[in-house]
């Protein structure tokens with residue numbers, strides 16, 4: 158059975174065939190870096206990581222592109238309100254650029270903590286202003302834009318099938334509308350370029366053929382995915398909240414410029430539902446990965462929890478569910494550690510596991526196969542080799558696990574995290590200083606492909 162994926166565009170489970178033999182282009186909408194990522198956002202990246210590993214399992218070379226939205230994402234989808242970066246800047250007093258740097262580093266730290274494979278390419282919206290301006294100029298030339306007092310807008314009335322991805326009933330949205338549309342001609346139209354307010358200077362603004370301002374949010378993904386993967390590539394991913402507006406608009410723009418719907422498959426991860434009360438808000442803050450780590454939770458236990466639900470079903474999050482995931486992961490690690498190396502994988506179990514993965518990433522059923530193997534009477538070296546195969550998709554780093562990791566004092570872990578953060582921000586002298594401080598405290602830090610490894614000096 159070949160890999161089959163549920164495509165939101167066609168609303169069907171389709172056998173996956175790449176557009177180019179052996180290669181897959183994969184674009185995933187990344188974070189808006191004006192604040193920390195919420196664990197619900199991170200669930201989507203775990204699903205995308207599993208997808209990427211499943212593609213590799215099927216022998217494909219994956220070109221994986223993730224964007225960083227560091228400008229142009231307005232507070233409201235109705236194209237008014239402030240830009241989130243500038244708003245974040247007003248909140249903290251830092252420059253918009255410093256905020257973008259800080260939260261990009263924080264996001265990438267979460268990324269590594271969850272053992273998500275490094276993308277082939279991270280791309281920032283602010284590094285691709287020229288590409289976005291070119292894109293908008295082509296849309297203008299093709300007759301898809303109009304100008305208002307505050308920006309250049311995409312005219313969705315020019316496309317009969319606008320909103321097909323979301324099965325939007327656009328006529329209903331337009332008739333008898335009570336939606337505030339401002340200067341826009343209709344509710345579904347969206348900003349391509351917003352002008353800086355007259356008489357004011359923004360921290361992030363650029364000259365354009367239409368006036369000084371900044372790009373709208375949606376155009377960056379169309380421009381950067383076309384640049385790095387071409388205007389017709391294999392798979393575009395995001396959260397289910399992207400379907401109605403962001404992805405519908407990416408498709409509209411790309412159709413208007415390139416005549417394609419951008420990606421052959423559109424995949425969407427579903428929400429994480431937080432139990433109201435306890436964890437949803439702690440001191441006005443939402444739950445982020447660090448909140449869990451501060452409570453002694455291993456980030457990979459959160460990863461395990463994500464794997465335990467199908468990506469197209471909503472997952473209920475609460476501390477009990479997370480504790481159960483941590484207990485299951487601990488049980489798995491302890492069993493694995495006792496198994497000797499040197500065996501060969503059990504072909505039947507591997508085939509059953511892979512078949513579940515290939516059926517639209519059915520990880521809950523794949524985990525059931527894993528636990529059958531753990532509890533089986535197969536030779537222990539066979540179990541180890543088989544579970545090693547599984548872990549290439551699960552990404553739980555079973556072979557790297559050392560129980561003594563838990564004995565690293567919290568103050569040392571904190572120094573190591575600060576060093577990791579400094580490295581991500583390319584503050585090399587600060588990173589070196591923290592390495593020396595760790596050494597003075599008796600700890601050696603080494604950088605591996607999987608992140609930092611701490612060892613006591615002997």
Ligand SMILES: [Zn+2]
Nearest residue numbers: 186187378403
């Ligand atoms: Zn996007």
